[in-house]
Amino acid sequence: xxxxxxxxxxxxxxxxxxxxxxxxxxxxxxxxxxxxxxxxxxxxxxxxxxxxxxxxxxxxxxxxxxxxxxxxxxxxxxxxxxxxxxxxxxxxxxxxxxxxxxxxxxxxxxxxxxxxxxxxxxxxxxxxxxxxxxxxxxxxxxxxxxxxxxxxxxxxxxxxxxxxxxxxxxxxxxxxxxxxxxxxxxxxxxxxxxxxxxxxxxxxxxxxxxxxxxxxxxxxxxxxxxxxxxxxxxxxxxxxxxxxxxxxxxxxxxxxxxxxxxxxxxxxxxxxxxxxxxxxxxxxxxxxxxxxxxxxxxxxxxxxxxxxxxxxxxxxxxxxxxxxxxxxxxxxxxxxxxxxxxxxxxxxxxxxxxxxxxxxxxxxxxxxxxxxxxxxxxxxxxxxxxxxxxxxxxxxxxxxxxxxxxxxxxxxxxxxxxxxxxx
Numbered sequence: 001x002x003x004x005x006x007x008x009x010x011x012x013x014x015x016x017x018x019x020x021x022x023x024x025x026x027x028x029x030x031x032x033x034x035x036x037x038x039x040x041x042x043x044x045x046x047x048x049x050x051x052x053x054x055x056x057x058x059x060x061x062x063x064x065x066x067x068x069x070x071x072x073x074x075x076x077x078x079x080x081x082x083x084x085x086x087x088x089x090x091x092x093x094x095x096x097x098x099x100x101x102x103x104x105x106x107x108x109x110x111x112x113x114x115x116x117x118x119x120x121x122x123x124x125x126x127x128x129x130x131x132x133x134x135x136x137x138x139x140x141x142x143x144x145x146x147x148x149x150x151x152x153x154x155x156x157x158x159x160x161x162x163x164x165x166x167x168x169x170x171x172x173x174x175x176x177x178x179x180x181x182x183x184x185x186x187x188x189x190x191x192x193x194x195x196x197x198x199x200x201x202x203x204x205x206x207x208x209x210x211x212x213x214x215x216x217x218x219x220x221x222x223x224x225x226x227x228x229x230x231x232x233x234x235x236x237x238x239x240x241x242x243x244x245x246x247x248x249x250x251x252x253x254x255x256x257x258x259x260x261x262x263x264x265x266x267x268x269x270x271x272x273x274x275x276x277x278x279x280x281x282x283x284x285x286x287x288x289x290x291x292x293x294x295x296x297x298x299x300x301x302x303x304x305x306x307x308x309x310x311x312x313x314x315x316x317x318x319x320x321x322x323x324x325x326x327x328x329x330x331x332x333x334x335x336x337x338x339x340x341x342x343x344x345x346x347x348x349x350x351x352x353x354x355x356x357x358x359x360x361x362x363x364x365x366x367x368x369x370x371x372x373x374x375x376x377x378x379x380x381x382x383x384x385x386x387x388x389x390x391x392x393x394x395x396x397x398x399x400x401x402x403x404x405x406x407x408x409x410x411x412x413x414x415x416x417x418x419x420x421x422x423x
Contacts, residue, residue: 001322001388001395002027003258003289004265004335010034017044017054017318017392018079020180023294024390029335032056032323041309044318050083052297052316058327058347060306061319064298066352068097071298071317073354078297079392080179080193082316092239098353100227104240107225109357111158111218117361120157124365127153128372129417131256135404136414140383143260144400147253147369148174149420154365155248155358159241160217165203167421172199173249176242181390183398197242204241208234218244244358250292250394251362256369257397258290262337264382273339274374283366284343288331291322291348293356294395321347322395376410 001023010031015022022028035042035056042054055061064071076086077094088095093104110116127150134141152170153163161169175196178184185192212223222240225232232240259282263270273282297318300311311317325346326334349356356362384401406414 001294002029003262005029005033012039012042016046017320018046018052018082020390020392023392023395024181024388029322029326032320032326036323036327041306041311046082052079052082052318053311055306055317055319056323056327058324058330061321061324061347062351063306064317064319065296065347065350065354068101068353070301070304072097072301073296073298075299076297076316077354079295079318082297088239088243091233091236092243093357094243094354101353103227104225104232104236105357108218108221108240108244111221112357112360114360117158117364120154121364121368123157124154124368125372126417127420128365128369129376129414130420131369132372132376132404132406132410133414133417133419135402136406136411138403138405140401140403141419142399143402144253144257144387144397146420147256148249149253150256150369151248151252151362151365152245153420154252154361155218155244158218158361159244160215160219161207169200169203169245170249172196172203173245176200177246177249177394178389178391178396180392181398184389200242200245201238204238205234207241208237247356247358251356251358252365252369254292254394254396255286255290255362255366257400258292258395259286259366259370260380260400260402261382261386261397262286262289264380266337269337269339276339277374278339279367279370279374281341281343282339282370283363284346285337285339285341286366286370287348287362288325288341288346289337290395291325291346292395293348293350294322294391294393295320296350296354321350376404376407376414378405378407380404 005027008030015031040057043051044054045051073095074089074097086095090096093101131146131150149170153166156166174184175192179192207219208223212220222237295318297316300313300315300317302313304311328334330345349359381403383403387399389396389398
């Protein structure tokens with residue numbers, strides 16, 4: 001999805017926020033800006049007679065995400081489940097409300113503490129270096145093809161998954177999150193989502209047949225988790241392993257790609273970042289700017305008013321993180337990529353009980369990627385057309401041709417590494 005606007009007025013009657021192509025070739029930020037100004041609570045009517053509420057202001061987004069009693073995730077948390085029963089309801093973290101959600105998250109969260117994820121830093125740093133290996137001789141390469149493996153590989157390390165399986169899992173996961181994109185689904189859109197779910201569950205089903213009682217990785221944590229006096233059911237284990245895998249595809253790869261585009265469009269920001277090495281604020285601005293998880297959905301549990309608009313019990317309510325992260329009432333000059341921006345306000349990882357469990361890992365991954373970019377890449381240019389993902393869920397980039405000039409000491413090091421997609 002384009003991170004900027006075309007600067008044009010928007011006829012909302014011509015916009016369908018459900019339509020995946022809007023996020024591949026359109027300018028959704030123009031539509032969100034119109035909604036924030038004039039229609040903060042907007043009903044998106046669908047051709048089949050269904051619909052959903054669209055909330056775009058920062059404070060409204062936070063209100064919905066924090067209030068799980070009035071806005072439940074258990075009837076489905078993404079538009080892909082609009083009007084359908086989510087089979088993971090009550091079993092998977094993403095579609096389970098507290099206290100059940102909290103009980104599962106507390107046990108899995110031990111693998112996502114700062115100390116736990118920082119123990120992986122040497123391995124993550126090697127993965128980040130491999131992203132740039134195809135550019136060691138100055139050849140144009142597809143950065144997005146490399147970064148697509150980056151968070152999958154990191155999560156696989158956390159889960160104790162063999163590197164020989166990384167490629168398969170990356171393929172399954174991308175179809176699961178972006179089956180709306182014809183290229184990702186390889187032409188089989190009608191059955192692509194079903195196929196990917198079947199493959200992911202079959203893979204993790206095989207993993208959970210092993211004795212994981214002594215494992216101290218994330219697979220062990222899921223396998224040995226308990227709710228009260230009982231262990232997780234087989235379905236609960238499968239759904240939560242699936243959820244972790246899909247969460248990995250959402251964050252640092254798309255943020256990394258967006259950072260290159262943002263710097264290419266704002267060379268002053270790149271110069272400032274390289275001079276001051278303000279990596280901490282840079283990382284948070286990248287997540288604000290990219291907002292990789294585009295929307296979440298909740299269902300109202302009772303009649304409730306927002307801005308004098310009545311939302312009925314049972315109505316689907318969507319909140320748009322990319323819009324909230326450019327709300328003019330909260331962020332000064334929100335359409336400027338500012339590497340010094342206050343990092344505390346963005347909601348790229350959500351807020352409330354469902355705030356992303358993998359946020360510490362995503363932050364570490366993006367920090368290491370940024371540090372290795374500074375160390376290895378003296379300069380770069382976008383070397384061809386950028387191809388955006390057709391998805392209302394993921395604000396992503398499919399193809400990003402880049403040409404880099406390695407630093408003097410980096411060329412030999414990069415030449416000795418296998419590209420990250422060579423798995």
